[in-house]
Every structure is written in C-alpha cells, then in structure tokens.
Amino acid sequence: MNVRVFASEQEVAAACAAHLAGAIRARPELVLGLPTGRSPINVYRELVAVHQRGELDLSRATTFNLDEFLGLPPDDPTSFRAYMERHLFQHVNLAPERIHFFDGSAPDAEAECARYDAAVNAAGGFDVVLLGIGPNGHIAFNEPGDSLRAASHRVLLSRETRQTLAPLVGDDATRVPMAALTLGVAPLLQAKEVHLIAFGANKAAVVTEMVHGPITPRCPASFLQLHKNVHLWLDKVAARGVQHR
Template sequence: MNIIVTDSPEQAFSKAADMIACVVLHNPHPVLGLATGRTMERIYRLLVKQYETSALDFATTTSFNLDEYVGLAPTDPNSYRHYMQEHLFAHVNIPTSQIHVPNGIAADLDLECDRYEATIEKAGGIGLQLLGIGETGHIGFNEPPSAFNSRTRVVHLDDITRRQNSGMFGNDPTCVPAHALTMGVGTILEARKLLLVAVGTGKAAIVDKALNGPLNENVSATAIRLHPDCTVILDDAAASIWKNNSSNTINSMS
C-alpha cells in the first residue's frame, strides 16, 4: 500500500486527479470506478479543468459508480446519477452509453445488482476505483458488517451514514433513503487499482482505524489493505492520528 500525506487538501485533490488522468491518458479504453461526496467534487472539478484545456479525452472511457439510493430516480436532484451529471458527466465528453450507475428504481433490485456485476465483467473489470471513507468506515455503502467477498447488493444504511449524508436532504436524516444499492467489498477489491482519498480532521479517527486497526468486516475500509495496488492520499489533518504511529512509513508531499 502506498500512503501519501500532503500538506493541504488542495494538494491531495490535485494528486488524486492526476492519478485518474494518468489512467485515462495511458489506457485506450479506461474503465473508472467513481464515487460521490464533497471530496470527490473537488477532484472532478480538476478533471474537468484538464478536459477543458484539452489535456484529457474521455471519449473511450467507461465509468461505474459505487452506489445509488434506493427509490430515487436518476433525475432526482439527490440521486447520485444526478450528482455525477452535475459535477462531471455534463462537462466532459464521456458518452452516455458508457456511463453506469446502479438503478435505484429498478422493478427488481436483486436483478439490477446481478446486471450491474455482469456489466462490469463485460467491460473487462474496473481499472481504477476511486474511494472515499464514511464515518462508519464504509467504502461504497458497505455498512458494518460487510463481508469482504460481498457483491453488489441492496443494503440498509446506518443511522450514522444517514446523518452524515443529510446535508442534501434539508439536514433531516429521516429524509435520507434507508436503503441503497452498492458495489460489494469483493467487487471493489477486484479493481486493478484502488485510490482512497480523505481530508480533514473529521476523518482522522476512522482513517487510523482503517489503516492500523484489525482487518474487520465491521470496518469495510480495512479490506483495502488486502489489495495489491492501493494508494491512499490524505492531507495532514486526516493523517494526524495515523502518522503518530512511529512504525508508519509516510510519503510526504509539500
């Protein structure tokens, strides 16, 4: 595992965007696993800027998002499909036919999960999977406990997660859907590269638990330590507890 600690959130976002851009630039048919959240907004903004300066071409890129709320249509302003349209897809030239987000209003959700897995396989698997980390230690919506071999499925969202995500729902956790579709931990681990990004003191404790704690299905992010090609990018604040462990090897970036 490669852990990079930057002096500022801006440097963390820039490093992450450059890593994603490298995959797009050097692969004739890149397959990206994408995530949502405030951290990702900054990364996507930088990718859009590179596209606007002709440094990037997304025409042959295929994307798969980690998750989607159950019960929200793609056009719903709070859906992750709408989020991706607002922050990335509307601003770059990735063809709509190559964009994949779980369908939270599918008539048969279990069938939709199976279809999503099959579509990832048909695309040749995910080349780089972008990840954040939630307060429960989840990657995707893999709430505790989530088996490390779990696949795309319907999950019940933890009350902590619903509170964390309530900002887009009038700050009312009860308005956040109780269920979501998510790639499983096993699905995520099959990506050829993982890139987890976390910034801010609010992530420091869970980052330390993910990187230093025991491998534990109650903290699904610990599973990234099983991956052969995983990069974690943190700012100083998010790394503050983890780096106090003197046994850690830190790659610093000024």
C-alpha cells in the same frame, strides 16, 4: 498502502485528479469505478478543469458508479446519478453509452444488482477505483456489520451514513433515503488500482483504523489491507494517526 499526505483538501484533490488524468491519458480505455459524497467533489472539479483545458479526453473511458439510492429514478435531484451529472458528466466528453449506473427505481432490486454485476464483469472489471471512506469505515455503501457481501446488494443505510450525506441534500438527514444499492467488496478488491481520498478531523480515526487496525467487517475499509496496489490521498489532519507509526 501508499500513503500520500498534503497540506489541504484542495491539494489532495488536485494531486489525485492529476494522477487519474495521467492514468487515463496512458490508457484511454480505462474502466473506472466512481464514488459520490462530499469527498470526491473537488477531484471531479479538477478533472473537469483539466478536460476543459484540452488536456484530457474521456471519450474512450468507461465508468461505473459504486452505488445509488434505492427508490429514486435517475432524474431525481437527490439521486447519485443527478449528482454525477452536476459534478462531472455534464462537463466532460464521456460517451453516454459508457456511463453505467444502478437504477435505483428498478422494481426488482436483486435483479438490478445481478444486472450490474454482469455489466462490470463484461467490462473486464475495474482498472481504477476511486473511493471515499465513511466515518464508520464504509466503502461504497458496504456498511459495518458481522460480515460483508462480495456481490452487489441492497443495503439499509446507517444513521451515521445518512447524517454524513445530509450536506448533499440541504443539511437535512431526513431527506437521505433509507436504503441503497451498492457494489459489494469483491469488485473493489479485484480492481487493478484503488485510490482512496480522505480529509478532515472526522476521518482521522477511521483512516488510522483502516491502515493499522485488524481486518474486520466492522471496518469494511480495513479489507483494503489485502490489496497490493492501494493509494491513500490524505490531508495532514486525516493522516495524523498514520504518519508517525
């Protein structure tokens, strides 16, 4: 893993966004996997700023978000689609037909997951995936357990994950839905590049486990050890367990 350490969260976001912008300039037709949550907000803010300076054209890029809450229509303000509209989509020139999302309100969750996997495959898989990491080691919404699933699937969110997401809904974890649809680990591990951002003291232990611990479904992010092109973008607090090994 290529570990990059910065003094602050804002420096992490600026450097990661600059790298992503450069990758898109070099290959405008990139297929991107995009996360939600608190971690990528400043990365998206930086990408918007680069675009608004006239230095980034996203019109030929394709995006797939990694997950969505189950039971929420796209226009629900709590949905991840609404999150992406607020933080990125409304502010850049992504073509609407190139933006892909799980439909959390689909009546048949299994059929929706199959549809989404087929769309990712039709696009040729991911060139670049941007990830956050949960304090329990989840990536996308692949939660810790006895095993991991390769394909997209319905998942019950852990209490820890729902508490982590509470700041997005007024610090009220009861407003976070109980279940979600998520990409499985296969398309993440098959991406040409994986970029993971983490910052803050509450991520230090899991970052250390991801990098130096055993590969185990109890820490889904540990499977990134198997990938040949992973870049970690960390602040010095989150990196404290990996810098001195």
